[in-house]
Amino acid sequence: MTTFAHVVGWGKYVPQRVLTNDELSRMVDTSDEWIHTRTGIRERRLVEDGETTASMSIQAARQALEIARLSPARLDLIIVATATPDHAFPATACLVQDALGATRAAAFDLAAGCSGFVYGLSIAAHLLIAGAYQTALVIGAETLSRITDWTDRGTCVLFGDGAGAVILQAGENEGGVLASVLGADGSGGDLLRLPAGGSKTPASHRSVAEGQHFIEMKGREVFRFAVRTMPAATREVLAKAGLSLTDLDLLVPHQANRRIIESAVRSLDLPPEAVYSNLEQYGNTSAASIPIALCEAAADGRIEPGDLVVTVGFGAGLTWGAAAIRWTRPLPKPLPRWRRFLRRLRYVVARLRSRLRRLRRRLVAFWTRDVLGNGREKSK
Numbered sequence: 533m534t535t536f537a538h539v540v541g542w543g544k545y546v547p548q549r550v551l552t553n554d555e556l557s558r559m560v561d562t563s564d565e566w567i568h569t570r571t572g573i574r575e576r577r578l579v580e581d582g583e584t585t586a587s588m589s590i591q592a593a594r595q596a597l598e599i600a601r602l603s604p605a606r607l608d609l610i611i612v613a614t615a616t617p618d619h620a621f622p623a624t625a626c627l628v629q630d631a632l633g634a635t636r637a638a639a640f641d642l643a644a645g646c647s648g649f650v651y652g653l654s655i656a657a658h659l660l661i662a663g664a665y666q667t668a669l670v671i672g673a674e675t676l677s678r679i680t681d682w683t684d685r686g687t688c689v690l691f692g693d694g695a696g697a698v699i700l701q702a703g704e705n706e707g708g709v710l711a712s713v714l715g716a717d718g719s720g721g722d723l724l725r726l727p728a729g730g731s732k733t734p735a736s737h738r739s740v741a742e743g744q745h746f747i748e749m750k751g752r753e754v755f756r757f758a759v760r761t762m763p764a765a766t767r768e769v770l771a772k773a774g775l776s777l778t779d780l781d782l783l784v785p786h787q788a789n790r791r792i793i794e795s796a797v798r799s800l801d802l803p804p805e806a807v808y809s810n811l812e813q814y815g816n817t818s819a820a821s822i823p824i825a826l827c828e829a830a831a832d833g834r835i836e837p838g839d840l841v842v843t844v845g846f847g848a849g850l851t852w853g854a855a856a857i858r859w860t861r862p863l864p865k866p867l868p869r870w871r872r873f874l875r876r877l878r879y880v881v882a883r884l885r886s887r888l889r890r891l892r893r894r895l896v897a898f899w900t901r902d903v904l905g906n907g908r909e910k911s912k
């Protein structure tokens with residue numbers, strides 16, 4: 533019996549704070565006209581104090597679980613694709629697992645730049661199709677504002693913060709993620725990178741003084757790579773699924789630059805209505821851009837059951853990826869208030885459970901101190 537990996541839930545979170553091109557033009561030597569003509573971006577969202585990649589991921593995941601009508605306890609796997617995790621470790625996916633109360637789920641982060649969400653979707657779909665898991669949550673989330681040099685007009689006008697999530701579930705009916713293609717070319721790693729903060733150049737006074745904890749990008753070369761890669765990956769994934777461009781209902785590309793998207797559309801000879809873009813409002817949110825766009829396209833009625841959707845991304849690594857998805861799930865009616873209240877209660881219980889587990893760990897440490905001894909006694 534063949535198993536398929538269906539998209540059964542989707543959700544997004546974008547911060548409240550809007551930063552417009554006009555505001556940016558008061559911070560660096562730029563203008564709304566330049567930014568909009570060269571990129572298609574008008575504004576982007578930025579996190580407030582206290583918001584992080586994990587906190588945005590949790591909000592997006594809760595929405596996706598609500599649409600899927602699933603309890604977090606049903607999740608077997610959580611993948612968070614991000615270049616801006618809360619910490620190097622623990623994984624942001626583990627923070628999400630704990631906050632949701634997804635007690636049965638394995639959880640890990642995935643670093644594949646802006647292609648991260650498509651990588652995560654592909655991995656999760658393959659695990660479901662292989663029968664390893666039943667239900668997976670895949671999140672793309674970024675807090676790029678915290679690694680942006682707000683004095684560098686070449687990069688600060690491009691990026692924004694946000695999170696998007698989808699839930700995949702194994703099923704016997706045909707549909708869901710039909711095919712995916714992933715690729716990498718590490719020889720282009722220097723074109724888009726965060727120079728310091730890793731094992732090669734750990735954080736130091738010098739690395740901070742030299743501004744090495746900010747995004748560094750050779751924009752024109754990334755542009756050329758994107759223009760080449762997006763149409764090629766789209767064609768390849770359709771061929772792998774045994775389909776063609778005439779079967780495509782909606783292309784949901786990585787939202788980096790309107791000119792890159794338009795070039796892909798021209799090269800694929802697609803009508804403008806066959807492509808979704810929300811770049812104008814959010815800028816480039818890296819791994820979050822495709823799942824946020826998927827959610828908005830579904831909410832706008834641009835994706836309906838039976839539609840063939842292709843998502844295609846490119847980014848740091850260099851990496852690229854595309855997935856062909858046969859959408860099978862209609863947008864459900866909003867939940868009644870009492871059921872939404874019960875759902876919120878579930879997350880209060882999850883928080884309580886997490887605190888109890890921490891307390892239990894402390895108590896066990898206290899009770900077993902004589903048995904284990906402490907470090908000082910051992911070293912004598």
Ligand code: UT7
Binds near residue numbers: 561758818846848
């Ligand atoms: O998710 C993947 C992440 N990255 C990308 O997708 C980036 C792909 N690349 C791009 O989107 C474009 O290359 C950029 C939007 C970054 C730049 O656009 P461009 O048309 O390639 O401009 P450019 O870098 O060739 O610069 C053209 C001019 C330069 O001035 P001169 O040397 O011609 O006098 C820049 O200094 O525009 C200047 N410039 C700006 N002017 C006003 C660069 N940034 C700005 C700015 N405002 N923000």
